[in-house]
Every structure is written in C-alpha cells, then in structure tokens.
Amino acid sequence: MSAMITLKNVSKWYGDFQVLTDCSTAVEKGEVVVVCGPSGSGKSTLIKTVNALEPFQKGEIIVDGLSVGDPKTDLPKLRARIGMVFQNFELFPHLSITDNLTIAQEKVLGRSKDEARQKGLHYLDRVGLKAHAAKFPGQLSGGQQQRVAIARALSMDPIAMLFDEPTSALDPEMVNEVLDVMVELAHEGMTMMCVTHEMGFARKVANRVIFMDKGAIVEDCAKEEFFGDIKARSERAQHFLSKILQH
C-alpha cells in the first residue's frame, strides 16, 4: 500500500543557503504525524512543500499518487484536495464567515451556492461557531478565527490536512479550543500532518513524531518511542524536549 503523502530526499535552497536537506518520510492514510523542532529548523517550509506553496529543488513528493514537483501536475487541483491551516489563520477579511467557507467550494469545486452553504455551515457548526456565520473575521477572537479556518479547509472535503503551527499565534486561553477540534478530527481518522509545539496534543493523538533540526529530519519514530525513552533520542532532540517539557 502506498502512503498518502511521501517525501523522498527533499532538498531546498534559498540561494546558497540550504533550508531543507534530504528530508524523507511518509504519512499513511489516517495517520497523524506531528512535526516539531526549534524555530528555523525548516518544519514550516517542509510542510509547505507538500502542497507546493514552497518549491523545492531536489527530491520528490508524492501526494495521493501525484508528483508535486512535476510541472505537468495541476497544482490548483491538487491543492484543492489538501486542507491547510495557517499560523495566522488567513481568513479573508473582506468576506463574511459564510463567504469564507463557500468561496472556494463554489469557485474551485464548482459546487452550487446552496450546496456550498450547507456544507460550510455544517462544518461551522462542528467547530461550534454556527451563530457567527454572518459576522466578519475581524469580529471574532483568534481562537474562533482559527476554528473557522479549520472549517473552511474541511468544507473542501480534503483527503489530508496540513497544520502549520495552528496555535502559535493564539493567546494561551484559546489554544485548547483549537486543539480540541484537531483532536476530534484525528479521532475521526483524518490524515494529518501538524507542525506544532503542543506536545500534549502529540502525546494524545499522534501516531508518529518527526523532529527536525537545521533543515534535516533528525528523528522520525512512533509516538511511544519518541516520548517513552527520551535518553535514546538524539542529543538535539533531548535538548529541545527538555526545554519545552520543563514546565
């Protein structure tokens, strides 16, 4: 069985500076993989290469059988099948919550207004924000905006979800409302790749944990292994874990 997302020796440079070095991993259908590492380690860049928001120069990425780096691949079509949630939410501020949820369904997937609306509101309800459908993004808190962003991605019926530090820009009291939604998604069997420092989330739902440093994948192992025997981890990973697990 081939994996949903496969990365083979992915390397990327900004000029002379190498930001990704031979990154290889795979995410199986229904698997939840957490990517962590110090800032500047390339984890956000790595996850953005998966849906071609960041180009890469060497290696191969296969998503659901399609090669991301192949110039013949219809990237908009491929991206429409992968949901992505950003650190800064990136809701469209000039559109109402409902329009945020429906615009891509209508314009990209060609769904009817009614169908898009029904689907959008269904997911808005699932993230607990149905009452806010007529509002604009600026009227919602950060946590609420991020939940809308998740609902927006889910409305496209994605085959996998990418999360790029979804809770890093949130006030602490709003982190959990977003994590709760993500945990629920994971329990439902959604294929997820999450860049996050929330180790509690990783312990709870991750199948695997990837640790990155200086653009390379240093650790890639099952959650039990990653958290079970910290002493067996690489020095960099131990150092990182000791810092973020201290408190």
Place this chain on the structure above:
Amino acid sequence: MMGFDFSQIGPALPGLIDGMVLTLKLLLLAVSGGVALGTVLALMRLSSNRLLSGASKFYVNYFRSIPLLLVITWFYFVVPLIFKWISGEFVAVGAFTSCLVAFMMFEAAYYAEIVRAGVQSISKGQLNAAYALGMTYGQAMRLIILPQAFRKMMPLLLQQSIILFQDTSLVYAVGLMDFLNTARSKGDIVGQPNEFLILAGVVYFVISFGASTVVKRLQKRLAV
C-alpha cells in the same frame, strides 16, 4: 469697485452644463479605463516574468516623465493613425476619443503605482491561503487580493481622480469643449471673460474640495 456683471451667465447655462457633462463623461471613462489598465500594469510589474515587469516598468516611468499636455496633443495626431493602422481605413476619431485614450494611458501609469502598493500591502499569507484552497493565480487575485487592495487604496485612487478632474481642462489644447473651455469661449463672446472664469474657478473648487473632503472622511473611516 471692479463692477462685475454676472447677468450673462444665466443665458449661457445650458452650454455650460453641456461642457460639464462632457468633462464628467471624460473623467468617468478615463478613470475606469485608467484603473483597469493600471491594474494590468501593476500585475505585470509584480510578475516574476522579467519581460512583463520590465515592460510595465518602462511604461510607467515613461508616462510619469512626460507632460500630460504633450500626451494630449500628441495623441490627437497619433490615435487616428493607430486606428487607421488597425482597421485599414481612415476613421474620424475625434478629439473626445483621442483625449480619452490619452488620459487613460497617462493616468494608468499613476494608478499602476497605487495598485502595486495596494497589492503589496496584502500579506503573502492571503495569497497562500487562496492557493491552498485550490485557487489559480487569476482567481486568487480577482477574488481575494484585489478586492482587499482596492479597499485599502480607495482614498488614494479617488485623490488621483480628483487631480484628473482638474487636468481634464487641458483638452482645450485640441479644441474639445469641456467645462472650462466652454466657459472661456462663452465669456469671450459676450465680452465678460473675467466673470465666466471666476464662475469656472468656483465650480472647480467646490467640486474638487467637496470631493476631497469626502475622501478624507472615508480615509478616516477606513483607517479605524
């Protein structure tokens, strides 16, 4: 006392109104065309294709470096030739069309810079979010980036259009009867040029200053 006599203005009013209609028609068409062309130029300038961005850069720098009056008079002679070259036969283009083309092309250079700044002020994350939802570059621009950019730059676009409103008076150079040219000629005919020019000045001031005040208010509201 200087002894101004405004009594001749009343009878001249229908002609003056026709002149103002022409001025406003020219303004509206030139603004729409100029903004449309300016947007295309801005997107070309922002493109990673060096040929496109180079062409746009040259266009903008060129038109910003020559006087509007020159463009108006020059186009008066050139536009009919271009039409002839395209359609193969002589077409009477007329001063209005040649002026309109001149204004559109000249103002596009200024609008392009405003639109470019507006697009650049929208964060890259918005474009990424649009892409991540499967939108093409065209869809992302049309549905997500440009609507936000235009909202932000509306005050600047309007200010530029108020300047254009005043600059439309330059069409006197090719004999087009806009508001100012009509006022001048009517004043000359009845031998009261001062009164008619004073009236024209007041009308331009009221419209420009009034519009400018509205724009400033709009700017404050958008800034909140």
